[in-house]
Amino acid sequence: MARIAFLLLAHKDPDAVVAQAERLTATGDHVAIHFDASAPKGTFRRIHAALRDNPGVAFARRVRCGWGEWSLVQATLNACEAALEAFPGATHFYMLSGDCMPIKSARYARAFLDREDADLIESFDYFESDWIKTGFKEERLVYRHWFNERTQKRRFYAAFALQRRLGITRAVPADLRMMIGSQWWCLRRATLERVMAFRARRPDVMRFFRTTWIPDETFFQTLVRHLVREEEIRPRTPTFLMFSDYGMPVTFYNDQYDLLLSQDFLFARKISPEAMDLKARLGDLWAEERTDFPLSDEGRRLHAFLTSRGRVGRRFAPRFWEREATLGRGRELLLVTCKKWHVAKRLTARIREEAGLPCIDYLFDEEATPLPDLGGIETTLEKRQRHRRAVLRMLFERHGTDRLVICLDPARLDLMQDFQDDRCVTRLLEMECAFTDDYLAGHARRVGLAGEATADETIGRLLPTIRQEIADEGDRIRDAGFAHLHRLRETATDAGNAAELAAFLRCGEDVAGRIVDTRYLFED
Structure with a gap:
């Protein structure tokens, strides 16, 4: 039966990180935690003190993370290294954030992974798909990005403009077909070991991705497709997530418990920090023996229905045309x-x-x-x-x-x-x-x-x-x-x-x- 090592990337709310790790390890699975090095040292010490005696928990070497940077991929690789070494019995490695919660039981999740026997990762052709809706597309790859667009905006765009004006571009590694998809994936052990081995023997590819913009949406997606046969890949994420019309992640609240359980996914992102009742119910669900989850998968349609009409008590107030x-x-x-x-x-x-x-x-x-x-x-x-x-x-x-x-x-x-x-x-x-x-x-x-x-x-x-x-x-x-x-x-x-x-x-x-x-x- 599948044994899961969760790769937990978090940067805040230490109490929630501890609770999540204890919940996941209580059912026999494992957790490798990467906690952003940008967070206060005392915050990480609280997490470490609470979990250091838990044999199901490992800690990854910490790096400072920035949105859109290579540092997020490096943090993930560090968590992978820690999990592979600490948990030799783990069969699957599942990416999670601190905002994720289970929407199925552990028993259901293991049976699901056994039944699939494949890698679950969105992996769509970078240039032919419409996965990127707005903003940079080819520019993410053919130009080098040394600065963070959010924290160093002037430097980011100045470096980009200079390269474009001088015609300084680079080619994608010739033997790779660039792919793109969600950074929330679940890989089998053999696949992750292949990725880590590829990393060691291909420094040229690593140099390429280190200056790629938003590489967490392309690095694993490209390498898995390069290293694994297509029939062993399910191009989907096992984590339920939605984005608003503004490109922001949709947040789930207390009254959406039944909606989340009906989705054909194992976890959901992201749960509101204030949704304490929802968190408690989903936390209890993971430990249950339940495996009967009728799936309707209507989450995205229902969300579109609600947001188009306004929702009482939420951000969506009715406009005059509504x-x-x-x-x-x-x-x-x-x-x-x-x-x-x-x-x-x-x-x-x-x-x-x-x-x-x-x-x-x-x-x-x-x-x-x-x-x-x-x-x-x-x-x-x-x-x-x-x-x-x-x-x-x-x-x-x-x-x-x-x-x-x-x-x-x-x-x-x-x-x-x-x-x-x-x-x-x-x-x-x-x-x-x-x-x-x-x-x-x-x-x-x-x-x-x-x-x-x-x-x-x-x-x-x-x-x-x-x-x-x-x-x-x-x-x-x-x-x-x-x-x-x-x-x-x-x-x-x-x-x-x-x-x-x-x-x-x-x-x-x-x-x-x-x-x-x-x-x-x-x-x-």
Whole structure:
């Protein structure tokens, strides 16, 4: 059966470190502790005094740690050395922080590791994956980073700017495929021994990573993938963690005990220091014999649900666009969707004239759409799209109406579905046009698929794809199951189109007839 040596990296709260070590060793596992050398000496002495007689605890050689620095990897390597030497019976080595707590029992965790018989470590291609969302990517590797971005910001960026200006870059070690992932992993003993041996025989690789930015997300991830067969790697972390929209770790509180237990992970990070009840319950859980944990794995979806609506007593206070997040019962939103924007605009111009309804043309697609002053929320497409319902609610109020017509590009199915889910009544009118090759060629140039100098032969190869994409957008709209969907067709009779438009506008067929009788309605 698996025997776990936990590699515990901590820098604060000595009482919590002691409690965590005692809890984990009480069930027969081991702990190698690295406590940041930047912490006061007296703090570490308290930990050492409390645990020095515990045979399941080892202490790693301490280094001063800084976020994003090589020092975090060095601290981990020191903990690995201590654990490998002190615990010859350990089969797995599990990275933990002082903020982690178990969300399963020790018995469950051992059975899980026995069943997997693999290394659990996120390991995704550095350049091809989208693991890095913002900030430096290639720059982390090809430039040397000697300073800490948080504590020596001016030096960090000055050194970076100087290297970039002088064109001083370096190559990634030729035999390594760079990988990236979470620093919270669990490796088998044989794998960790291979990593330590590789470290000893490849000083060139060690020099490379020592000046890499945030190497704790690349060092072990790259070496494990280099040293272990792919089928023996599970590219996942065994620790449940989430990040907010701001890139900060999500903190868990007392009322999230059941949510944490239902996740398909062994530990969770990070638990609030004030969540004493949650810590106590999870601490007791580790020692239980329980192995029945129904897994729903809905944590990330539930968190997104809660933070999008505001959570009582937490940091997420409702914003004005959340308080006004519905267009309102009794209101009617009329959506006109057409790939030929000029055709839709002709229709809405005639609707204004004949039906007297306010119409806004492509406000979520076209920056220059005329809009009244809405307090600044209307100034950019990004703001309009982000606060779409607030924008429409204010437009309803500005026009003093309960019925509003807007135009949307057929590609904006997400907006159509969002409005369909609102409490108001949403009606959708799809305008189906014929597309000549000349029109599609012009469309390709307008959207940047082709330029004025693009050869006719090249454009000719693009046309079938563009035509099919437009057809697919229409199919997706019709497959979405909108409750009130109507269609005007360029190939239909005026009588047929008038009937569809009358149903869409809920107006008389004489009014609808005058609108569709516009002779140039579908012309290019």
